[in-house]
């Protein structure tokens with residue numbers, strides 16, 4: 001696990017290679033195995049492999065454009081009516097998808113949607129809801145772009161570790 005965590009980077013450039021159905025299933029199993037508060041599982045996932053839809057989603061906000069070149073996007077939704085800590089549950093599922101991607105030799109990047117704007121008058125969340133036909137009761141937390149990496153990034157090193165953020169027994 002530690003080796004994977006050092007190697008994991010946000011990858012935003014992808015080859016045109018498709019992700020096969022068995023690999024997509026692995027991602028879905030990983031997401032559905034995510035822990036959630038009290039086991040309420042308030043999340044839902046929209047798997048997008050249609051390049052026209054990926055292109056539209058890439059316009060959701062600044063800092064999402066690379067989704068256009070991804071083989072796959074997984075949109076993470078959650079129902080606040082099912083859990084008061086849906087934000088945490090959705091973030092855990094996103095993290096698990098990001099780490100699963102690394103473990104499968106794919107590159108991925110988190111795209112924040114919650115609390116972000118599409119335009120001055122429309123939130124990124126409203127935009128994604130409109131594009132995907134998501135019901136109003138479901139919040140859009142984030143999207144994970146996934147594809148075979150077409151960039152290589154150096155792994156993290158011990159020099160990146162902010163040990164000053166760790167406190168022993170007392171702050």
Ligand SMILES: Cc1cc2nc3c(=O)[nH]c(=O)nc-3n(C[C@H](O)[C@H](O)[C@H](O)COP(=O)(O)O)c2cc1C
Pocket residue numbers: 008009010011012063064109110111112113
């Ligand atoms: C909550 C969260 C939101 C993020 N949102 C975006 C985003 O909208 N667009 C993007 O390109 N990267 C996004 N990232 C990726 C971060 O920029 C990246 O993890 C950070 O710069 C560290 O780089 P590394 O992942 O390569 O270690 C997000 C990461 C997290 C954890």
